[in-house]
Amino acid sequence: MSDILNVALPKGRLGDKVYALFERAGYGCPELLEPGRKLIFESAENGVRYFFVKPSDVAIYVERGAADVGVAGKDILLEYTPQVYELLDFGIGKCKMCVCGRPDFRDDPARTLRVATKFTKIARDYYAGLGRQIDMIHLNGSIELAPILGLSDVIVDIVETGATLRENGLAVLSQVCDISARLIANRVSSKFKYEAVTQLTRRLSQVTEVK
Amino acid sequence: MSDARFSSALDGIFTKLREIYTSRGYTRYRVGRFEEYDLYAKNRSFITGSSILTFTDTDGRLMALKPDVTLSVIKNTAPSRGLRKVYYCESVYRAADPSSGFSEIQQAGLECIGSLTLFDVCEVIELAAGSLAALSERYMLDLSHLGLLDGFLEDNGVPAHIRPELLRLAEEKNSHEAMALAEKNGVPLYVMDAFNTMIHLRAPLEEAVRRLSSLPLGERAAEALSELARVAVALRGVEGIYLDLSLRCDGRYYNGIVMRGYIPDVPSPVLSGGRYDGLTKRLHRDAGAMGFAVYLNLLDRLVPEPDGTDTDILILHNGSDPEGLLRAVRALTAEGKRVRTDTAAPEGFRFGKLLHYEGGELRE
Numbered sequence: 001m002s003d004i005l006n007v008a009l010p011k012g013r014l015g016d017k018v019y020a021l022f023e024r025a026g027y028g029c030p031e032l033l034e035p036g037r038k039l040i041f042e043s044a045e046n047g048v049r050y051f052f053v054k055p056s057d058v059a060i061y062v063e064r065g066a067a068d069v070g071v072a073g074k075d076i077l078l079e080y081t082p083q084v085y086e087l088l089d090f091g092i093g094k095c096k097m098c099v100c101g102r103p104d105f106r107d108d109p110a111r112t113l114r115v116a117t118k119f120t121k122i123a124r125d126y127y128a129g130l131g132r133q134i135d136m137i138h139l140n141g142s143i144e145l146a147p148i149l150g151l152s153d154v155i156v157d158i159v160e161t162g163a164t165l166r167e168n169g170l171a172v173l174s175q176v177c178d179i180s181a182r183l184i185a186n187r188v189s190s191k192f193k194y195e196a197v198t199q200l201t202r203r204l205s206q207v208t209e210v211k
Numbered sequence: 212m213s214d215a216r217f218s219s220a221l222d223g224i225f226t227k228l229r230e231i232y233t234s235r236g237y238t239r240y241r242v243g244r245f246e247e248y249d250l251y252a253k254n255r256s257f258i259t260g261s262s263i264l265t266f267t268d269t270d271g272r273l274m275a276l277k278p279d280v281t282l283s284v285i286k287n288t289a290p291s292r293g294l295r296k297v298y299y300c301e302s303v304y305r306a307a308d309p310s311s312g313f314s315e316i317q318q319a320g321l322e323c324i325g326s327l328t329l330f331d332v333c334e335v336i337e338l339a340a341g342s343l344a345a346l347s348e349r350y351m352l353d354l355s356h357l358g359l360l361d362g363f364l365e366d367n368g369v370p371a372h373i374r375p376e377l378l379r380l381a382e383e384k385n386s387h388e389a390m391a392l393a394e395k396n397g398v399p400l401y402v403m404d405a406f407n408t409m410i411h412l413r414a415p416l417e418e419a420v421r422r423l424s425s426l427p428l429g430e431r432a433a434e435a436l437s438e439l440a441r442v443a444v445a446l447r448g449v450e451g452i453y454l455d456l457s458l459r460c461d462g463r464y465y466n467g468i469v470m471r472g473y474i475p476d477v478p479s480p481v482l483s484g485g486r487y488d489g490l491t492k493r494l495h496r497d498a499g500a501m502g503f504a505v506y507l508n509l510l511d512r513l514v515p516e517p518d519g520t521d522t523d524i525l526i527l528h529n530g531s532d533p534e535g536l537l538r539a540v541r542a543l544t545a546e547g548k549r550v551r552t553d554t555a556a557p558e559g560f561r562f563g564k565l566l567h568y569e570g571g572e573l574r575e
Contacts, residue, residue, distance in 0.1 A: 065478025083479070085457075086385040188473045188480070191351050191453075194413060 005048050005196050008062055008070035010055035014093045014181060018071045019050070021090065025203040047196065059084060059184060068189035069197060074179045075158060079121050085190055087201045088183035090208050097122060097176040100165055101147045101154035105173065116146035117156040126156065126176045144168045221317060221507050225300045227345040228319050228505065231338060232298035237321050240297035242283045244304075248273040250282055257282065257464050257490060262306040264313050276304035281487070281502060284322045285494050294325035300507075314508075320484070322502035324491065329438070332468060332486065333445040335501045339470055339482055340449050342505050346481065346513070347474035350451050354416060354442075354470050355458035358435035359428075360409060366429020367402045369393070381410040382459045401427065409456050417443040419454035435467075442468065464490040470503065474513075481509050522551040525562035526573065530554060535571045 007022070009015040019032065029043035029050055042049040053061055055073060062070040063082040075097060077086065097119065107113060109132070116137040117123045127134045137152050146152040148168060158179060159165065159172055183204060190197045229239075248265050257279070264276040277283060280301050288295050298321040306313045321338060323331055336354065343350030360381055364374045373396050380389040386407045393403045405426045412419055420440045428436060439454065446452055460469045465485050472482025484503025491500045524543060528536050536552065543550045551562065566573045 063478070065476075084383075086383045086388075089387040186478055188478050191353070191413070191455075191473055192349070192475050 003047065003193065003196065004042070004044070005069060005193065005200060006067045007048055007050045008058045008067035009050055009052050010058050010071060010073075010181075011052045012055065014055065014073075015052055015071070017092050018090065018181060021092075021204060021207050022048070022050075024207040025200070027200065027203075062184050062186050065186050065189060067186070068193055069183060069185045069200065071181050072184050074177070074182055075119060075122070077182060077184070078125075078177070079119050081121070082184070083187060084184040085187055086182050086184055087197075088205055088208065090181040090183065090204075093179070093181040095158050095160040095179045096172075097156065097179055098159045098172045099126075099154050099156055099174045099176060100144075100159065100170050101173050102169065103171040105147075105153065107153070113154065114152040115154055115156055116143055116152035118143060119156055122176060123156040144170060220513075221510070224345065224507065224510065225319055228300070228342055229298070231341045231345060232321055235296075235334060235338060237296045237298040237338075240280075240284060240299045240322075242277060242280060242299065242301055244276055244302070245274045246277050246283055246286075248275040250286060251275055251278060254282060254464075254490065254493060257461065262313070264304050264306075277301070278303050278305040280318060280320065280504070281322060281490070282494070284502075285324065285491055285496055285500065288324050288496065288498075291325075294323055294327070294331065296323050297321065317507040318504045319507055320502060320504035322500060324496070324500040324502075325498050327486075327499040327501060329441060329445070332501055333442055335484075335503065336442065336452070336468070336470065337446060337449055339472060339484065339503045340446075340451060342503075343451065343472045343474060343482055346505075346510065349475050351473045352452050352470055352482070353413075353455040353458050353473070354439070354452060354468055355454065355456050356435040356439050356468050357460065357462055357466055359423075359432045359439075360406075360456055361462070362431025362433075362435055363406070363409065363426075363428055366431055367399075367405075367427065369398050369402065370396055373398075377406070378459060381406075381457050384410055384457050386410065411457075413453055413455045416452045416454050417447065423454075438467070460485055462489070464493070468501075472503075472505075476512060477509050479509065481506050520561045520563050522549040522560075523563045524548055524550045524566055525556060525560070525564070526550060526552045526566045526568050527556065528552060528554065528568035532568070532571060536568050539568060539573050 027046050027048045029041050032041040040051045056076055058070040058072040059076050059082040061067040062084050112133050112135045114135045115123050116139050120138050143155045143157045146155055185197050251263050263278045268274045280299050300319040302315045302317055323335055340352045420443050465487050466489050467486035469485030471480040482505050486501045488499045491498050540550050
């Protein structure tokens with residue numbers, strides 16, 4: 001096991017923001033900013049190796065030890081419940097997991113509620129907590145269409161600004177949980193690279209808004 | 212890696228483990244592949260998150276391919292004088308999660324059942340450390356005591372309805388959400404500061420015990436810490452034993468000291484176990500128990516590739532002189548070479564040297 005820390009970052013805007021935090025914390029990697037098609041970027045000087053993966057895959061890379069640490073959205077952690085440590089809330093990439101539907105929708109407890117979502121575990125757990133029986137409809141995208149076309153009564157989805165909902169005549173009906181980017185770590189790497197992971201967490205917490 | 216090489220490597224590992232276990236008087240326990248499903252149905256959550264493979268026997272009984280060994284050992288342990296000390300190396304069958312299919316998992320381990328003394332607890336921990344040392348020089352064995360965090364939260368007046376969630380967050384070392392939950396429920400800051408110290412503390416056992424003793428633990432947690440302190444003294448000199456209170460196990464079965472073992476390059480625990488008096492009580496046995504399992508199936512990454520070839524020598528021939536070719540092959544295998552013969556080089560086959568058999572001779 002090499003001493004360098006393997007870091008899985010999510011591709012896209014969130015990954016760029018998070019990398020900026022790593023850089024401020026002293027884990028910069030100049031190679032990463034150079035244009036090109038490289039997939040792995042290493043700074044031996046700072047003891048880190050970065051790679052960018054699909055946001056929903058970060059937790060898998062970390063859980064299976066291909067990455068020692070990574071940054072994943074709370075939505076992914078709640079949905080897939082990977083066996084990882086959750087060490088820090090970065091307080092960025094903030095949004096909410098919400099139940100949404102037509103603004104005039106009234107839930108009739110006598111009927112099974114039809115719920116369309118990409119996040120079936122989160123939705124199931126939420127309604128189980130309320131003791132509400134639901135008919136789960138798993139969709140992979142364009143979730144907002146479901147209540148508009150009568151496929152479902154409500155949807156459970158991530159809401160950032162609410163603009164897409166408003167443009168489609170939908171509204172937030174209730175909030176399930178807050179979502180933001182989290183620092184996660186492989187449970188075994190955290191032991192064999194204890195000093196490195198602990199120091200990384202401490203330095204990142206110093207440059208992060210939420211501690 | 213070929214199954215044969217993995218299997219042979221596993222045999223080697225099990226031989227080492229067997230020597231360790233028999234050196235302390237543990238005897239081999241063999242179980243059949245099947246068990247009545249009822250045993251697992253009543254204790255389903257003991258086999259964490261696993262599906263069970265069932266079938267109907269010829270007499271109509273619902274049977275299961277064993278997903279676990281511990282339950283069978285306890286079920287078949289009659290009350291007797293002294294302790295029952297057994298080790299095993301068996302296959303179990305389960306699907307780790309609904310998305311993966313069923314698989315055969317090889318497990319080795321041991322169980323110590325009866326009126327356990329602190330010596331027995333220490334010996335099981337020492338044997339667990341010895342098992343890990345047989346797998347890797349750089350092993351780590353984490354211990355925890357279920358009474359410590361539970362007792363600390365209870366004795367410090369943390370509301371009962373948030374304790375299970377705090378314990379779940381402890382397992383993730385998730386201080387930020389634990390703090391938010393505690394604040395919402397009026398838990399004093401000094402309690403949460405101590406809680407966070409406890410869930411992030413990871414240090415060699417004796418040092419960890421010393422550091423914990425300065426915290427406002429409460430009576431139950433202090434009692435648990437005192438047990439750990441005695442274990443730490445008894446195991447002084449055994450390398451690689453740490454305390455990590457984020458380690459949790461199902462409290463319906465486990466009580467007291469629990470443990471997980473790790474080796475480098477395997478991303479999940481290769482050893483798991485602990486004190487499980489709760490399970491023996493559920494199975495109506497008036498006895499204490501402690502044991503652990505080593506997950507041999509996780510070790511395939513540790514078996515090195517030999518030299519990247521499937522054989523040392525590939526001999527190509529036209530099949531016209533079987534007697535002479537056999538003589539040539541026997542001579543080479545007698546020298547310890549691995550030899551494969553064929554009429555054409557097999558696709559994707561890796562060999563060290565290519566020879567041609569023609570006119571009763573081998574030529575390059």
